[in-house]
């Protein structure tokens with residue numbers, strides 16, 4: 120799923136910026152261009168990307184000028200805030216209350232997964248102690264009622280619909296009235312899927328909404344819709360007052376950027392995501408932890424391991440210091456075997472040279488299938504065993520870096536100063552030298568993890 124990769128690309132762009140000695144206009148622009156490219160590749164609408172760029176530039180300039188300090192940090196913060204704003208319009212959506220009858224109407228394009236999502240939504244609330252009911256006001260698609268009936272029966276949720284009646288407004292009103300009488304507190308109305316060009320169907324949807332007066336209209340969108348998302352979502356919003364969005368099929372290979380567009384077009388938050396065909400493959404969507412997780416997941420990719428290796432090799436013998444850093448410990452660089460360690464690192468890097476960009480930037484080990492591993496081994500002239508070793512090393516380091524997310528640099532420097540042999544500490548230039556050394560060498564991961572997104576929030 121692309122939002123994970125998007126997180127990876129964005130944190131890489133930020134890490135590159137963090138690596139620069141001076142944050143000037145050019146570094147800022149490069150970083151913003153990199154982020155924009157990642158967003159556009161994920162199908163986020165062009166105008167939104169451009170607006171985001173403008174906003175970030177304004178914030179960075181204003182705040183950096185005012186504070187006269189840390190542009191890097193302000194930049195990271197601004198990117199995060201802007202991404203959150205894209206996914207979170209700032210006003211929470213209506214949430215049903217137990218014991219108080221609410222009507223929730225579902226709208227969306229044909230095949231978006233609306234009927235499936237209605238049942239998932241009902242089932243989710245049923246498990247929370249609600250008394251939900253489903254009304255099928257989709258008289259357009261033959262089989263829609265049967266599908267809803269089947270799903271509802273399986274989940275033991277009362278339902279209403281008709282094979283004979285062709286007026287969706289009538290069915291919707293009858294269903295809502297009936298379930299109100301039966302003291303259901305969450306009455307869910309499924310409507311026909313439609314396309315934005317179908318004016319008659321849009322009018323029908325408007326009438327169902329007017330007649331049933333829903334407390335909430337949910338727009339259901341397939342995550343693979345891509346660039347068309349903004350226009351489609353806007354068309355729905357113009358006909359009925361959409362108050363929330365559910366994105367389906369997040370389990371697929373969809374680019375997912377359309378989700379951002381749908382939020383912008385409807386000015387409504389994403390409240391759930393669908394992650395499979397099964398009734399319980401449905402998750403509450405909370406933007407901040409989601410973004411944070413994705414961005415920090417992106418913090419340790421194979422590419423970052425590669426760049427870290429480059430740093431070690433560049434440092435020459437002083438690379439020994441790394442044996443004191445968590446992760447780059449005895450396993451990778453046993454004391455007294457520096458030469459062998461360096462050769463091993465070079466081997467790993469040669470193998471990583473045979474990987475695709477997607478593989479280097481991904482945090483999903485599933486990408487590394489058997490055939491890809493064989494291919495990489497062949498491409499780099501190494502045995503398969505070596506590729507497996509390198510991937511094991513990556514997993515080991517990723518785990519350690521993951522655990523370090525809560526730590527902060529100063530604490531770490533102090534810890535290191537204690538474990539370093541005094542002579543070496545002196546050679547580096549004492550605490551101050553160590554601090555700047557760590558900044559130089561570990562800045563990619565460390566500033567990403569400690570100074571930025573994940574660390575000290």
Ligand SMILES: Nc1nc2c(ncn2[C@@H]2O[C@H](COP(=O)(O)OP(=O)(O)OP(=O)(O)O)[C@@H](O)[C@H]2O)c(=O)[nH]1
Nearest residue numbers: 229230231232233234235312367368393394395396
């Ligand atoms: N993988 C996956 N499939 C899903 C998800 N949600 C729905 N589907 C599948 O998408 C297909 C279409 O879903 P429906 O619920 O029939 O779509 P709909 O929007 O009601 O269709 P219309 O009635 O034509 O508007 C079905 O095969 C569902 O099983 C999801 O989150 N993940």
